[in-house]
Amino acid sequence: MIVEDDIGLQKQLRWSLDQYDVVFANDRESAISQVRRHEPAVVTLDLGLPPDADGASEGLATLRQILEMMPDTKVIIVSGNSEHANAVKAVGSGAYDLHPKPIDIDMLRLVIERAFHLHALQQENRKLMTMQADSPLAGIITRDAGMLKMCRTVEKVASSSATMMILGESGTGKELIARALHTSSRRQSQKFVAINCAAIPETLLESELFGYERGAFTGAAKQTIGKIEMAHKGTFFLDEVGDLPLSLQAKLLRFLQQRTIERVGGREEIPVDVRIVCATHRNLKELAAKGQFREDLYYRLSEIVLTLPPLRERVGDAALLAHHFKNKFVRLEGRGTLSFSQEALDLIESYSWPGNIREMENCIKRAVIMAEGRQITPMDLGLMECPAEPESINLRQVRDVAECKAVLRALARMDGNIAKAADLLGVSRPTLYDIMNRHGIQAKTEKPAQELEMGLRA
Numbered sequence: 001m002i003v004e005d006d007i008g009l010q011k012q013l014r015w016s017l018d019q020y021d022v023v024f025a026n027d028r029e030s031a032i033s034q035v036r037r038h039e040p041a042v043v044t045l046d047l048g049l050p051p052d053a054d055g056a057s058e059g060l061a062t063l064r065q066i067l068e069m070m071p072d073t074k075v076i077i078v079s080g081n082s083e084h085a086n087a088v089k090a091v092g093s094g095a096y097d098l099h100p101k102p103i104d105i106d107m108l109r110l111v112i113e114r115a116f117h118l119h120a121l122q123q124e125n126r127k128l129m130t131m132q133a134d135s136p137l138a139g140i141i142t143r144d145a146g147m148l149k150m151c152r153t154v155e156k157v158a159s160s161s162a163t164m165m166i167l168g169e170s171g172t173g174k175e176l177i178a179r180a181l182h183t184s185s186r187r188q189s190q191k192f193v194a195i196n197c198a199a200i201p202e203t204l205l206e207s208e209l210f211g212y213e214r215g216a217f218t219g220a221a222k223q224t225i226g227k228i229e230m231a232h233k234g235t236f237f238l239d240e241v242g243d244l245p246l247s248l249q250a251k252l253l254r255f256l257q258q259r260t261i262e263r264v265g266g267r268e269e270i271p272v273d274v275r276i277v278c279a280t281h282r283n284l285k286e287l288a289a290k291g292q293f294r295e296d297l298y299y300r301l302s303e304i305v306l307t308l309p310p311l312r313e314r315v316g317d318a319a320l321l322a323h324h325f326k327n328k329f330v331r332l333e334g335r336g337t338l339s340f341s342q343e344a345l346d347l348i349e350s351y352s353w354p355g356n357i358r359e360m361e362n363c364i365k366r367a368v369i370m371a372e373g374r375q376i377t378p379m380d381l382g383l384m385e386c387p388a389e390p391e392s393i394n395l396r397q398v399r400d401v402a403e404c405k406a407v408l409r410a411l412a413r414m415d416g417n418i419a420k421a422a423d424l425l426g427v428s429r430p431t432l433y434d435i436m437n438r439h440g441i442q443a444k445t446e447k448p449a450q451e452l453e454m455g456l457r458a
């Protein structure tokens, strides 16, 4: 934003700064209203504004008000020699830098560029911090109404000892939820032990799960405890439980009924106190109907069932997670500021993510490594598939659903910034608030990090 009452100078700056989206103001009132509407990252401010064009009182008051509203905004004071003392005072009050009049446009461009860079860094940093605070459960990034509800369920059931089944496609975060359940429970100071039934050959699985005594089989040189026993007093996570062979299903069922285990080659019944959480991407009911999974075990394991929606059904999460992973890998790879191009974000939002969050994580890691400039382009993402079109239904419903999705997407993309989301949607801020009200989308401004707990009431 350029705050300047000299129309000639305004024009000159408009031409010289045509690489930026510039908005103008010529006095305090219009400056403040532009700040409300556009929330500019960088402002150049002439101190001599009407009605005190020869003094600095209006300029200094404008500076104060801008910084009260938007403390991160970088305000560059543009002033003549006679105003030097006031310009220094302005820097003392929080202005970012000062630039002398007459303007040296190359110098000013440089100062503006640095100001944008610093602003971007601060925003990234803030986002990183708020993302962590934002998580409803440790490590889980989401603003989707269904997922937020699920996180609340996890918190509620964490203190119980009920056995839990987590269903969902591959890469939807089943293990992450299991870990979150453990860290939210009173078992958190004890071990979380995980085993993937699909990754271990059948012949080894029994001894992995239950342990073995010395001499139980050739090569059993010493007594070894199994994973279930290892998790004593903690949480035991049985991943891909649908792949558990039938013989071991019987043994697991016995453990669930008696809460004791018998090591392979042993005779002793050893009591073990564990919370069992299991997960699968397979349809256990179907497997049970085909006789490949014991129905009694299925019911024992599913005292509480959580179903994780695939990423393509989580509204707004694709852009949110993309930003999260971009920030993570930029840090890990030691890259400078990097943002998504508009086209890259469009692609991220329309892609169907068959591999869910794991695929997204890998894709963004690749993009951070591949990106050549300061922007991640669709090419860097390396995604092939075309977006699927939603089914059409009743016209009013289609319009409603599309409107609601567009608003959630715009808010997610602009990280909850209402003014920017309104701009993106091409509506005024009050109109956006109306639409959000109509769809029950909340914006909790008192807690910016969670402004965005956007939920659909219906």
Ligand SMILES: Nc1ncnc2c1ncn2[C@@H]1O[C@H](COP(=O)(O)OP(=O)(O)OP(=O)(O)O)[C@@H](O)[C@H]1O
Pocket (backbone or CB within 6 Å): 139, 140, 141, 142, 168, 169, 170, 171, 172, 173, 174, 175, 176, 177, 239, 281, 357, 358, 361
């Ligand atoms: N909501 C989320 N926020 C941040 N990271 C996530 C989220 N969900 C999943 N991840 C990350 O995505 C990756 C895959 O998650 P996870 O291993 O928990 O999925 P899964 O459903 O258990 O997969 P599989 O069925 O293949 O075992 C992990 O690196 C995890 O940290």
